[in-house]
Amino acid sequence: xxxxxxxxxxxxxxxxxxxxxxxxxxxxxxxxxxxxxxxxxxxxxxxxxxxxxxxxxxxxxxxxxxxxxxxxxxxxxxxxxxxxxxxxxxxxxxxxxxxxxxxxxxxxxxxxxxxxxxxxxxxxxxxxxxxxxxxxxxxxxxxxxxxxxxxxxxxxxxxxxxxxxxxxxxxxxxxxxxxxxxxxxxxxxxxxxxxxxxxxxxxxxxxxxxxxxxxxxxxxxxxxxxxxxxxxxxxxxxxxxxxxxxxxxxxxxxxxxxxxxxxxxxxxxxxxxxxx
Amino acid sequence: xxxxxxxxxxxxxxxxxxxxxxxxxxxxxxxxxxxxxxxxxxxxxxxxxxxxxxxxxxxxxxxxxxxxxxxxxxxxxxxxxxxxxxxxxxxxxxxxxxxxxxxxxxxxxxxxxxxxxxxxxxxxxxxxxxxxxxxxxxxxxxxxxxxxxxxxxxxxxxxxxxxxxxxxxxxxxxxxxxxxxxxxxxxxxxxxxxxxxxxxxxxxxxxxxxxxxxxxxxxxxxxxxxxxxxxxxxxxxxxxxxxxxxxxxxxxxxxxxxxxxxxxxxxxxxxxxxxxxxxxxxxxxxxxxxxxxxxxxxxxxxxxxxxxxxxxxxxxxxxxxxx
Numbered sequence: 206x207x208x209x210x211x212x213x214x215x216x217x218x219x220x221x222x223x224x225x226x227x228x229x230x231x232x233x234x235x236x237x238x239x240x241x242x243x244x245x246x247x248x249x250x251x252x253x254x255x256x257x258x259x260x261x262x263x264x265x266x267x268x269x270x271x272x273x274x275x276x277x278x279x280x281x282x283x284x285x286x287x288x289x290x291x292x293x294x295x296x297x298x299x300x301x302x303x304x305x306x307x308x309x310x311x312x313x314x315x316x317x318x319x320x321x322x323x324x325x326x327x328x329x330x331x332x333x334x335x336x337x338x339x340x341x342x343x344x345x346x347x348x349x350x351x352x353x354x355x356x357x358x359x360x361x362x363x364x365x366x367x368x369x370x371x372x373x374x375x376x377x378x379x380x381x382x383x384x385x386x387x388x389x390x391x392x393x394x395x396x397x398x399x400x401x402x403x404x405x406x407x408x409x410x411x412x413x414x415x416x417x418x419x420x421x422x423x424x425x426x427x428x429x430x431x432x433x434x435x436x437x438x439x440x441x442x443x444x445x446x447x448x449x450x451x452x453x454x455x456x457x458x459x460x461x462x463x464x465x466x467x468x469x470x471x472x473x474x475x476x477x478x479x480x481x
Numbered sequence: 482x483x484x485x486x487x488x489x490x491x492x493x494x495x496x497x498x499x500x501x502x503x504x505x506x507x508x509x510x511x512x513x514x515x516x517x518x519x520x521x522x523x524x525x526x527x528x529x530x531x532x533x534x535x536x537x538x539x540x541x542x543x544x545x546x547x548x549x550x551x552x553x554x555x556x557x558x559x560x561x562x563x564x565x566x567x568x569x570x571x572x573x574x575x576x577x578x579x580x581x582x583x584x585x586x587x588x589x590x591x592x593x594x595x596x597x598x599x600x601x602x603x604x605x606x607x608x609x610x611x612x613x614x615x616x617x618x619x620x621x622x623x624x625x626x627x628x629x630x631x632x633x634x635x636x637x638x639x640x641x642x643x644x645x646x647x648x649x650x651x652x653x654x655x656x657x658x659x660x661x662x663x664x665x666x667x668x669x670x671x672x673x674x675x676x677x678x679x680x681x682x683x684x685x686x687x688x689x690x691x692x693x694x695x696x697x698x699x700x701x702x703x704x705x706x707x708x709x710x711x712x713x714x715x716x717x718x719x720x721x722x723x724x725x726x727x728x729x730x731x732x733x734x735x736x737x738x739x740x741x742x743x744x745x746x747x748x749x750x751x752x753x754x755x756x757x758x759x760x761x762x763x764x765x766x767x768x769x770x771x772x773x774x775x776x777x778x779x780x781x782x783x784x785x786x787x788x789x790x791x792x793x794x795x796x797x798x799x800x801x802x803x804x
Contacts, residue, residue, distance in 0.1 A: 309572075
């Protein structure tokens with residue numbers, strides 16, 4: 206929180222953040238998280254508009270995963286408010302989480318279940334009835350191209366298949382907001398395209414998707430909104446076109462975050478200058 | 482939700498039959514062994530109860546207390562024994578905590594040790610078959626004792642999980658837990674003396690004399706109290722019965738509360754968050770995890786158990802033994 210008497214440091218950051226926006230799918234205000242000596246997230250304010258395809262980009266260690274964990278109820282923030290469609294997540298976790306679908310990074314699944322069993326139990330544990338679960342399990346297995354591996358144990362799946370089945374498990378209760386941490390990591394291009402189609406259709410039907418990614422190009426093509434986060438702060442947020450402002454998203458990102466090295470660097474790595 | 486979690490546990494158990502021949506063999510061996518121990522305990526208790534119910538009751542208190550103690554302490558070193566329903570796997574399902582707790586408690590009985598403990602506790606209660614009132618009290622005590630085993634073991638493992646992730650506390654804890662193991666020696670010696678007296682002396686009375694002071698003390702501990710309900714009725718000591726029941730219920734309530742609190746914390750504290758254990762994967766993950774590398778291995782060998790916390794995450798085959 207900035208002191209109200211001090212002028213705002215950046216034009217896009219108001220001195221006092223407005224109260225959480227109840228119309229937003231996800232509204233974060235003043236989120237802080239400290240791990241030991243290091244402050245991972247230092248006052249994140251973010252509104253994810255309802256019905257948007259929202260990309261969260263940032264360098265390694267920027268606080269993306271930590272922010273998303275706090276926004277989805279997986280990690281308790283030190284300070285700050287999270288609202289999901291106007292419901293305070295940390296005050297009413299059961300009600301808010303029922304409308305959320307989450308794919309955390311490095312999620313621990315019940316990997317001793319088969320793909321079909323995992324989806325079935327994901328639905329049942331979410332409180333769905335048996336017939337609905339059976340229907341949706343088949344639909345999701347088909348959509349994720351996992352029908353052939355429905356009876357294979359998840360522990361024997363490849364990294365990409367595991368990602369897909371975890372994504373399907375996050376979607377089975379038809380959440381209003383999907384929060385996906387690096388959903389395309391290790392997924393092959395064909396499956397990634399299929400997943401993108403599923404997510405786009407989901408957004409077209411009024412759902413909200415939040416993805417974190419390192420791949421700027423993908424975010425620029427796929428997302429309607431984007432936030433650039435670095436050092437635990439949101440540096441820019443808004444529609445993709447507004448944020449990139451005529452540049453490519455990647456150039457804009459490098460401008461904001463910095464860290465590009467112009468020097469030659471690692472001269473010993475060049476094969477031409479191999480030691481004699 | 483309770484039914485779903487029990488079914489989930491059974492499905493996971495059934496899947497091990499399909500997945501691994503060795504785990505199946507292990508499960509069968511464990512089951513046969515468990516059934517053997519069960520049969521032996523029940524036959525012994527009923528036979529003993531027929532000869533001298535009072536002394537049998539004292540034996541049951543001491544042995545039962547050791548069983549509860551083992552449930553509380555052993556999983557701290559062999560947590561991998563039952564990681565199938567690790568709370569970390571439930572975080573994304575947003576199950577209301579009370580339902581999750583009740584389900585995990587019920588599912589905790591669905592394992593070879595859980596089933597053997599429950600059936601065994603109920604079975605040995607029939608040592609009091611000559612006295613219906615004492616039998617009923619003993620059966621109530623058996624259910625309480627089994628609940629205390631399951632809930633207590635979850636409470637200790639969940640509450641101490643953050644400590645177990647740090648090497649320094651693990652070493653301290655190991656020393657603390659060695660204390661009861663050290664006491665096992667003298668206890669066995671004491672019991673052996675008693676048996677010797679029995680053989681040389683005048684039979685059951687002598688065993689009673691040797692055991693009486695021990696069981697009198699143990700019956701007041703949280704571990705022994707539920708096992709001593711039958712003998713309180715047998716003695717017609719209603720005040721004692723109420724007191725032991727109170728000790729059992731209070732312990733169960735306390736263990737439940739500790740488990741509830743620590744589960745609530747565990748569900749919003751991913752491993753590697755506050756505890757200095759690095760996650761194996763995770764780009765840009767919690768930065769606190771980078772402060773220290775993962776413990777390469779423990780300096781001292783673990784005294785019990787095949788799978789320690791350190792090795793569990795690395796060896797997949799050992800991570801999910803189903804019993």
